[in-house]
Amino acid sequence: MNKEQIFTIFGGTGDLTFRKLLPALYNIEASDDKVFCPRVVVIGRRDYTSETYRTMAREWVEKFARLHFKEETYQKLAERILYYRMDFTDEKEYGGLDSFYKKMGAGNHIFYFAVAPRYFSTIVNGLKSVAGAEHGKVVLEKPFGEDLSSAAELNRTMESFFKPDHIYRIDHYLGKEMVRNIQIIRFANPIFSNVWDAEHIECIQISAMEEVGVETRGGYYDHSGALKDMVQNHLFQILTIVAMEQPGSLAVEDMHREQIKVLRALQVPEDISQSMVLGQYGGYREEPSVDRNSSTETYAALKLSVDNDRWRGMPFYVRTGKKLGRREMQVAVVFKSPAPGLESNILNIKIQPTEGVYLQFNIKKPGETEEIIQAKMDFCQSCSYVNRMNTPEAYERLLGACMRGERSWFSQWDQVETSWNYVDEVREKYREMGLPVHIYEQGSAGPEAADALLGRDGHSWFD
DSSP, X not given: OOOEEEEEEETTTSHHIIIIIHHHHHHHHHSSOOOOXXXXXXXXXXXOOHHHHHHHXXXXXXXXXXXXXXXXXXXXXXXXXXXXXXOTTOGGGHHHHHHHHHHHTEEEEEEEEOSOGGGHHHHHHHHTTSTTGGGSEEEXXXXXXXXXXXXXXXXXXXXXXXXXXXXXXXXXXXXXXXXXXXXXXXXXXXXXXXXXXXXXXXXXXXXXXXXXXXXXXXXXXXXXXXXXXXXXXXXXXXXXXXXXXXXXXXXXXXXXXXXXXXXXXXXXXXXXXXXXXXXXXXXXXXXXXXXXXXXXXXXXXXXXXBOSXXXXXXXXXXXXXXXXXXXXXXXXXXXXXXXXXXXXXEEEEEEESSOEEEEEEEEEOXXXXXXXXXXXXXXXXXXXXXXXXXXXXXXXXXXXXXXXXXXXXXXXXXXXXXXXXXHHHHHHHHHHTTOOEEEEOTTBSSOTHHHHHHEETTEETTO
């Protein structure tokens, strides 16, 4: 007898589930791409019935779903959502979960760990009491550990139970439309692919700026910081896509092979003071659940070197921070000026909030003059209503890929390991040199100390 597929969410009453996962499942249900698993089991500690939970979830889905909310569509989804109350930190309660699954005829599992990483091992140990769980897939939210040592221990725990190719380490930035588009822009356009190297490019900048602070995440963020929360996973993954050689295909093995080459070619600088600046926004220590003496960084800027034939000698600049003057994520490719006095050509791939491509190039000023001026072409993909409605959101896209068994856009363990190794090493160098975590004003561009690292003549190339 065929076993029914079950999508189980641990942490079913948290913000991630309500704001991202349930709306993503609704979008999948409402779209033409019928990859949706038949039943959803939501696990939480609160005293809800399935009906109570469905009613509560409806408001979140209506508010956050990409596609137009239709009551009929939601009811089709809702009738397949079951709420199961349990304390997932108590391994003795997993016997009851096993009985619950057996009554449903479950046996084809996808488990989503929408909880803090410190609970992952507990859930895995509990699932040993669930028949057939070891044959299922598991989706892990970042961060994958808190440093290299904890990440390695977590990976050993996961692989001791689940098959390595059934572990999906989700990085929602890899599901964003313009991140996926970087390869097409690079490899499908000879005007870029033929000059995508250190000989023709002055620098590449990867910027992820946020206007908000830590909000309700102070307890988590104060043990993480910008390097762990953004650089080690999201921004390094984007860097590998920007810098890698063209894969033979989009198959997971080919993509992974080229991405890991880039990570392994990252050079740890001898003098970290010339390559990294950390900052903390004023007022961070007064945020809820934050240590009043915290030295956790909310801003990080790095100058990176990739030591291979394509990129040797050309800097990659990475910047991320909270409580900055604007919200944006972009990859800016600054080409070398062809002659003194001429502005650089710039290709800017806009990832969020606006999605699109901006190109700056030189042209003769109209009229009886030989003056050269800048021309700017700006393609806004997300400005089109049709484009927005036809573009899956990141979680929607990645959940569908997991259900189909597609792993190309999920982080692999050796990528995680190599990234952690680099971040741990540069952080330790920064600490050993006694370098400060600079305080910067809310709404600014970050600490002034980063200007010399990121800028030219004191002005940031990002702006």
